Every structure is written in structure tokens, then in C-alpha cells.
Amino acid sequence: MRSLTIQEIRCKHLLHRTSASFAEVTINPYIGCGFGCSYCYVPILRAKRGQPGAQTWGQWVQVKINAPDVVRREMLDVSRDTHILIGSATDAWQPIEKRYRVSRGVLYELSFYPNRVTILTRSPLLIRDIDLLKRFERLSVHISVPTVDEKVRRVFEPHAPSVAGRIELTRRLLKAGIRTTWAWCPFLPGVENTPEHIRQYVRVAAQAGVTEIWVGRINYWSSLAERYRSLLNRYRLQTGWVPHLLLREQTEQMVREECEKVGILCRI
Numbered sequence: 001m002r003s004l005t006i007q008e009i010r011c012k013h014l015l016h017r018t019s020a021s022f023a024e025v026t027i028n029p030y031i032g033c034g035f036g037c038s039y040c041y042v043p044i045l046r047a048k049r050g051q052p053g054a055q056t057w058g059q060w061v062q063v064k065i066n067a068p069d070v071v072r073r074e075m076l077d078v079s080r081d082t083h084i085l086i087g088s089a090t091d092a093w094q095p096i097e098k099r100y101r102v103s104r105g106v107l108y109e110l111s112f113y114p115n116r117v118t119i120l121t122r123s124p125l126l127i128r129d130i131d132l133l134k135r136f137e138r139l140s141v142h143i144s145v146p147t148v149d150e151k152v153r154r155v156f157e158p159h160a161p162s163v164a165g166r167i168e169l170t171r172r173l174l175k176a177g178i179r180t181t182w183a184w185c186p187f188l189p190g191v192e193n194t195p196e197h198i199r200q201y202v203r204v205a206a207q208a209g210v211t212e213i214w215v216g217r218i219n220y221w222s223s224l225a226e227r228y229r230s231l232l233n234r235y236r237l238q239t240g241w242v243p244h245l246l247l248r249e250q251t252e253q254m255v256r257e258e259c260e261k262v263g264i265l266c267r268i
């Protein structure tokens, strides 16, 4: 496991209005993310904005240690119809959350309100907070699962949780009656657009009990292309795999067909 520089900070605001998401307000209890996925768009945005830390993304995290207190105060001014997204620019259940519990504190504060809440995560640590999740009337969890192939996962997001961990998270959430979907996002071009990977992905999702999948592309491809191609080459060298790649239309059609066969609702 690589080392992580942790800094505790106090934030003035935690709820941020956004027009760049399906929700109206986002909450990110951390700045930075220890998972450091190779295709993450957040460091690209930081670089564009002239913010520091883009080059070392994945190696540092700032903890908003007063996040629960700020949410308690700011929710007083939020309309009950406002849809809230947790984890648009960080994974709120990344490993240091085990120690700091700020995301759990934020959830606790939100649980007193009827607002619709969506959590975006790939971390099985969320299992710890199922007791709180069950308090919400309108909550859904989107679990990021860009691949169900551990060999692929180790190349493109080596510091993120295993596929098995995400499947376990899925099963535990569904068992607790929590609406849970998979985000096949980003869809890894040159890897996932093969008949083998599509069939495997949909089969594993169905076995985990998933009934809804969202498919999304890599954001900011022009900034990521060079690095992505080198990881793709590494993956192919490691596995000796010569893929039969599908065209985009064929890929989308096959994803839809495979999902339909097992009764999964697919949004591309």
C-alpha cells in the first residue's frame, strides 16, 4: 500500500450547488482520494483551475474534520426537494474514513431530512454505515464497477477495492433493502468493448443481484489518452490477450441485449 499524506482542515461550506450533475447539491467530505484511479477526472479539473495536487493525485487527502457540523448548519437552508449527491469529487468511504468517520457523521445529519440522497462510491467500507442508510426514505447507492476482471482492475485502479469487495458491498446493500445500482463507468475502451468482457460483466452483475446498470464514458479523454494507452499496453502485455474489439454501436447493442437477457435495466 502506498503512503498517503493526510491533512486535517476545517471547511466553511460543504454543500455546493452544481449544474454539472443529476443532483442539485454535492457533498465531498474529503479533498483528494486515496484510490487514485488512473482515469479520474478530478485531477484534470484541478489542473485546469490552477489548483495544486493534480500530479500527485492519489497520494494526499485533506479531511474536512468539521463536515458534520457544517452540514447540520447548512441543511437548515436547503429545500426538501433538493437532490443531494455524496462523492462527486472524492470517494467519501475511502480507507481513511475508517479512522475519521466524517462521512458517517454527514450521513447521520442528513438522515433527519427527507431529501433524496445519492451516494457514489466503490468502497466496501460503506457496509459499516448500513444502519444509517436504512433510515433514509429516498436513498440510492451507485457503486462504481468499471470492470469485473481483477486483472484489469489491478492495472487501471490498483489502489481501489477489489471486485470481490464491491460485489460484497452490493449484496449487503441489497439485502438491507437499499436501492443499489452499478455504474459501468468509465467504460474502459480497448478492454471492455469485447464480447467476452460484456458477457462476463453482465453475468457477474446479475449474480450479485444488480437490476440496473449505468454505462458512462471516460471524461476528458484528450488529457488521459496517453496514460491510458500505456496502461492498456501493460494490460495486454501482462495477459497476452489479443482482443476482438467491437465498434461503438455493436458494443452498445450487445450491452443492451445481454442486460435484457437477464432482466437488467441498462442506461447508456
Ligand code: SF4
Residues within 6 Å of the ligand: 033, 034, 035, 036, 037, 039, 040, 041, 042, 088, 089, 090, 091, 122
Ligand atoms: S474513487 Fe472516484 S474520486 Fe477517487 S480516484 Fe477513483 S474516480 Fe477519482
